[in-house]
Amino acid sequence: MTKRIAVREKVQERAEPKRAAQRIREMAGELFYRQGIRAVGVDEIVARAGVTKPSLYRSFPSKDELAAAYLRDHCDASLRRFNTAMDERPDDPRSQFRLWLADLSMRATQADYRGCGATNAAVEYPEPGHPARIQAAENKKQFRARLRALVRAMGAKRPDVLADGLLLLIEGAYASGQLFGPNGPARVLVETADALIDAHLSKAPRASR
Amino acid sequence: MTKRIAVREKVQERAEPKRAAQRIREMAGELFYRQGIRAVGVDEIVARAGVTKPSLYRSFPSKDELAAAYLRDHCDASLRRFNTAMDERPDDPRSQFRLWLADLSMRATQADYRGCGATNAAVEYPEPGHPARIQAAENKKQFRARLRALVRAMGAKRPDVLADGLLLLIEGAYASGQLFGPNGPARVLVETADALIDAHLSKAPRASR
DNA sequence: ATACAATGTTACTGACCGGTACGTGTTCGC
DNA sequence: GCGAACACGTACCGGTCAGTAACATTGTAT
Numbered sequence: 001m002t003k004r005i006a007v008r009e010k011v012q013e014r015a016e017p018k019r020a021a022q023r024i025r026e027m028a029g030e031l032f033y034r035q036g037i038r039a040v041g042v043d044e045i046v047a048r049a050g051v052t053k054p055s056l057y058r059s060f061p062s063k064d065e066l067a068a069a070y071l072r073d074h075c076d077a078s079l080r081r082f083n084t085a086m087d088e089r090p091d092d093p094r095s096q097f098r099l100w101l102a103d104l105s106m107r108a109t110q111a112d113y114r115g116c117g118a119t120n121a122a123v124e125y126p127e128p129g130h131p132a133r134i135q136a137a138e139n140k141k142q143f144r145a146r147l148r149a150l151v152r153a154m155g156a157k158r159p160d161v162l163a164d165g166l167l168l169l170i171e172g173a174y175a176s177g178q179l180f181g182p183n184g185p186a187r188v189l190v191e192t193a194d195a196l197i198d199a200h201l202s203k204a205p206r207a208s209r
Numbered sequence: 210m211t212k213r214i215a216v217r218e219k220v221q222e223r224a225e226p227k228r229a230a231q232r233i234r235e236m237a238g239e240l241f242y243r244q245g246i247r248a249v250g251v252d253e254i255v256a257r258a259g260v261t262k263p264s265l266y267r268s269f270p271s272k273d274e275l276a277a278a279y280l281r282d283h284c285d286a287s288l289r290r291f292n293t294a295m296d297e298r299p300d301d302p303r304s305q306f307r308l309w310l311a312d313l314s315m316r317a318t319q320a321d322y323r324g325c326g327a328t329n330a331a332v333e334y335p336e337p338g339h340p341a342r343i344q345a346a347e348n349k350k351q352f353r354a355r356l357r358a359l360v361r362a363m364g365a366k367r368p369d370v371l372a373d374g375l376l377l378l379i380e381g382a383y384a385s386g387q388l389f390g391p392n393g394p395a396r397v398l399v400e401t402a403d404a405l406i407d408a409h410l411s412k413a414p415r416a417s418r
Numbered sequence: 419a420t421a422c423a424a425t426g427t428t429a430c431t432g433a434c435c436g437g438t439a440c441g442t443g444t445t446c447g448c
Numbered sequence: 449g450c451g452a453a454c455a456c457g458t459a460c461c462g463g464t465c466a467g468t469a470a471c472a473t474t475g476t477a478t
């Protein structure tokens with residue numbers, strides 16, 4: 001974040017060596033997500049990234065800030081995936097949302113599912129001022145706003161209430177996916193969300209699907 | 210400090226000195242829940258419990274097993290609270306459940322809410338064989354069974370589906386309570402659950418509240 | 419060639435971690 | 449009274465943690 005790269009003439013993004021900071025960031029992302037932030041030491045990160053510890057501390061002021069960077073990456077990616085999924089058919093937001101939910105339901109009922117990285121980070125760091133916690137809260141805030149916009153586009157009468165209800169279901173899928181494996185409650189995610197949306201849209205409460 | 214009393218003839222459970230194991234268990238419970246298991250060292254536990262480390266390891270084979278014991282206590286207590294709340298008026302399970310949900314909604318929208326200890330433990334210990342994770346999964350399994358029985362008593366047509374839908378909402382409240390503080394999604398917990406139950410009971414989908 | 423930026427190498431710090439060997443004091447059966 | 453059993457404390461272990469200092473090496477651009 002300090003100096004510039006100065007090689008952007010013709011081959012600025014060749015992936016062969018890959019900057020140390022980037023390798024660290026990616027490896028830290030995988031390890032933090034799979035094993036939890038506290039469970040992963042900086043030595044393990046640099047070892048598996050094929051770099052050394054000073055390289056880490058040249059790019060990140062501390063492990064806590066590296067964790068915050070991981071969360072930023074994590075939610076940038078998931079928010080982008082959500083947006084592109086919705087933008088595929090802007091005319092039918094409900095169907096697109098349903099597809100996204102079905103995908104989440106599938107992932108959340110797999111054996112090694114690990115839930116949402118931001119939620120997990122907040123569990124690991126309850127201290128209010130911690131960088132990882134601040135970033136996690138920011139991620140959640142952004143997703144909530146995005147979900148509200150989507151529900152508003154569905155034409156719900158009380159969009160914020162419905163959006164929060166759906167958010168409860170989604171967070172519930174994140175959490176329960178880790179504890180109950182397959183056959184967990186996340187398997188009913190789609191039809192439960194359907195019932196909820198139906199109720200808020202005053203359509204026929206049956207007749208879904 | 211704290212001499213012994215040696216009176217267990219007639220009053221064997223006076224709370225004055227309290228066995229070291231019990232003090233450890235209680236203090237570990239508080240600290241583990243508030244700060245997370247990994248964040249709390251055994252030194253802090255014994256120091257704040259007013260005992261010493263060997264006392265801990267005489268009663269518990271390891272910190273991991275102490276964490277498992279904490280989870281057992283945690284969910285024993287919450288399951289007992291749930292049962293007594295339901296048993297107050299066995300004729301009207303839905304109202305009692307509604308009251309319990311309202312209480313959860315209130316707690317989950319307070320600033321320092323920490324969610325469910327079992328869910329948090331599973332986040333901290335993703336490794337499948339870990340004692341804390343095993344106990345956490347057991348807790349969740351028991352609660353799911355209890356919830357299914359309750360929904361069955363409500364007379365729902367597909368009780369397991371409704372119970373899992375409600376479980377998603379509950380776990381969602383646990384998780385989102387930690388990230389969004391007050392004004393978080395958990396504020397709509399009761400009315401969302403109502404809408405869901407209505408839909409499953411084929412009552413008028415409106416008319417809630 | 420040279421200058422510079424990025425990274426690696428090695429070694430280190432002090433704090434803290436979970437866990438334990440061993441000694442001390444109190445209580446109770448006799 | 450006396451010794452065994454019990455509950456508990458003192459002092460310590462080796463390992464790991466996050467983070468740093470000082471220096472060597474590489475690659476690249478001019």
